[in-house]
Amino acid sequence: ETGVTQTPRHLVMGMTNKKSLKCEQHLGHNAMYWYKQSAKKPLELMFVYSLEERVENNSVPSRFSPECPNSSHLFLHLHTLQPEDSALYLCASSQAGNTIYFGEGSWLTVV
């Protein structure tokens, strides 16, 4: 139990579907992150929310849409994805300036 919970753990979706990934942190942190992990590539930072405000968006395509309704919850809304978007999507949280703690990840397969 890492204190960061992600659902679903596995998701298969067609290219025309709309789905969402959910993340909840129980650590009292004030920043939350979405990372993408693909085979043979470093972890890629997608979005950062600090105090519920998006502070970073690393040129992520608009088919990925984050939402942070409060400091404990983070969503990643997915629509019209491509097969190359298949990856492990990791949510993480931190208290400002300190290191981050990851969830177990959501394995996404786009068919």
Place this chain on the structure above:
Amino acid sequence: QKEVEQDPGPLSVPEGAIVSLNCTYSNSAFQYFMWYRQYSRKGPELLMYTYSSGNKEDGRFTAQVDKSSKYISLFIRDSQPSDSATYLCAMVENSGYSTLTFGKGTMLLVSP
């Protein structure tokens, strides 16, 4: 040149061996250095966290940072099969929130 370089491995060692995992980096502004361990199909878990240059020891694990050479290491003593995982180095400049820069990870296989 990539910002953080890490040999992907796999690195195969027998049980009981001393393991050395390394990363080099180019950004001299990095001040905080971390090692994460990631088991297959799991999220990364924080293993070691160090600030600036020097050594830090935690049980069988020792993290070493040499800022002058832009080189960090993780040593594992008396390696166990349960240490088999991918080890990710990460580093960050001092900021209000932590936008870590990761290496690609080194896969370690410890055989009984």
